[in-house]
Amino acid sequence: EAGVTQFPSHSVIEKGQTVTLRCDPISGHDNLYWYRRVMGKEIKFLLHFVKESKQDESGMPNNRFLAERTGGTYSTLKVQPAELEDSGVYFCASSQAQGRGNEQFFGPGTRLTVL
Amino acid sequence: QKEVEQDPGPLSVPEGAIVSLNCTYSNSAFQYFMWYRQYSRKGPELLMYTYSSGNKEDGRFTAQVDKSSKYISLFIRDSQPSDSATYLCAMKQGGSEKLVFGKGTKLTVNP
Numbered sequence: 001e002a003g004v005t006q007f008p009s010h011s012v013i014e015k016g017q018t019v020t021l022r023c024d025p026i027s028g029h030d031n032l033y034w035y036r037r038v039m040g041k042e043i044k045f046l047l048h049f050v051k052e053s054k055q056d057e058s059g060m061p062n063n064r065f066l067a068e069r070t071g072g073t074y075s076t077l078k079v080q081p082a083e084l085e086d087s088g089v090y091f092c093a094s095s096q097a098q099g100r101g102n103e104q105f106f107g108p109g110t111r112l113t114v115l
Numbered sequence: 116q117k118e119v120e121q122d123p124g125p126l127s128v129p130e131g132a133i134v135s136l137n138c139t140y141s142n143s144a145f146q147y148f149m150w151y152r153q154y155s156r157k158g159p160e161l162l163m164y165t166y167s168s169g170n171k172e173d174g175r176f177t178a179q180v181d182k183s184s185k186y187i188s189l190f191i192r193d194s195q196p197s198d199s200a201t202y203l204c205a206m207k208q209g210g211s212e213k214l215v216f217g218k219g220t221k222l223t224v225n226p
Contacts, residue, residue, distance in 0.1 A: 035214070043216040045215070091158055101164065106160070108156065
């Protein structure tokens with residue numbers, strides 16, 4: 001069974017440009033999460049989808065970030081306009097369920113560099 | 116004060132050594148505790164998952180939780196070069212799926 005996939009694996013853009021990251025969760029996983037790790041810091045939660053609905057978006061840093069999950073399958077995370085501090089690795093994860101014992105499976109990440 | 120503190124290392128040990136990795140936390144609402152392993156250029160992979168104080172063993176790995184001290188540990192016995200990776204502790208509260216991570220400890224096991 002395929003794991004969580006993310007595209008692109010690496011993106012280099014200039015400040016002010018727009019970038020869209022894509023995540024394909026494991027088939028059948030209703031829960032999808034976005035996290036990011038900026039240089040030297042810990043991995044931080046951005047948001048959580050249940051199917052197409054945002055359950056928790058408390059970690060979204062500001063309104064330059066827009067996450068969508070139309071149809072409850074894949075998800076996109078758009079950064080517009082990108083700033084230097086947005087550089088980092090963006091991870092997507094998915095899980096079948098919630099609560100006790102729930103395992104989040106992570107993708108390999110998209111490395112975003114904003115110049 | 117950060118919610119989760121983890122010494123980033125790096126930690127270098129000889130093959131066969133026992134490795135001890137630790138995290139402390141400040142939020143007493145955390146109920147679920149995880150250890151993830153991350154190889155270079157890969158995503159984190161779940162190693163151990165516990166939700167009560169005490170020990171949980173899985174092969175060469177033992178996870179320990181002490182809720183009274185807000186301290187968790189991961190022990191690796193008979194460490195192998197293939198164990199070389201970054202180890203991340205993560206925690207979550209009941210009723211939330213938001214994982215809160217430590218910074219990760221980079222481990223190298225030398226043959």
